[in-house]
Amino acid sequence: MSSDQTLNPETLPEQPERATLEGKNKFLGFWFFLGGETVLFASLFGTYLALNNATNDGPGAEELFGLELVFIMTMLLLTSSLTSVYAMYHMKNNSFSKMQLWLGITVLLGLGFLGCELYEFYHYIHGEGFTLRSSAFGSAFYTLVGFHGGHVTFGLLWIVTLMVRNAKRGLNLYNAPKFYIASLYWHFIDVVWVFIFTVVYLMGVI
């Protein structure tokens, strides 16, 4: 079977994301990458834990963080994780337009999350004078949370690019692995966020 063959319900394999050799390689390679990402974020978490008391007489975690916004951000990101599961569900059922719709909802929720984060940073910098340079705590905080925000931005660009690029192509065995892997990346972003809201925000204000 040519990997470029357009799928229809009769020829749809059970796991379209791993039906071709290229798909299998992408799948494995991407999980390798996620193993590495785990370590990369761990080094940022470790740095944050080591430096979060070094406030240089500036505001500390307890004075800065408000839990309401973090709760909203968590709900947005968690829901976007579910909507991308829905997108993959429709991919497996070979309904391209529904997959696109759910990916679109995922992107909107992701944009909402990013908007909240930008608002939060803006508030810290201009309202509280808490910047990347104000203390070791500031450097560690913005590096860790900002790096996660960078991942969110990259994930959004990735998903939007895939949606636009394949809008007229429809679903086939060539692009199914691409969509699947982008959704894995999106879930991983939520995995990292679970530790950020636990370790940085919740444990910060206790």
Add this chain to the structure above:
Amino acid sequence: MAENTNLQEQYRKKKNKEEMKQQVITFVLMILFTVIAFGMVIYELDKLFVIPTLLILAVVQVGFQLYYFMHMSHKGHEMPALMLYAGAFVAFLTVLTLSVLIWW
């Protein structure tokens, strides 16, 4: 023959639907864990109890994310599991090292 593939197709769609139901249950549980985590901090329960509980809730939630949302419970995920657990192990060592460095 055509009828046979049609039946297979129906079976697969039904299976996918059941899996999706599980995913929604997983999602509800994750929301619940998050609400409990925030609630414990807002109601200022004892610190010695809250911190370990928060970490356990986070680990369980991440497990749900990995095994259900990212399909690690499916067949053919031995290498992904190896990679991720190797990564998590090195991640643990990294956090431990950086914390111990500033212990004294």
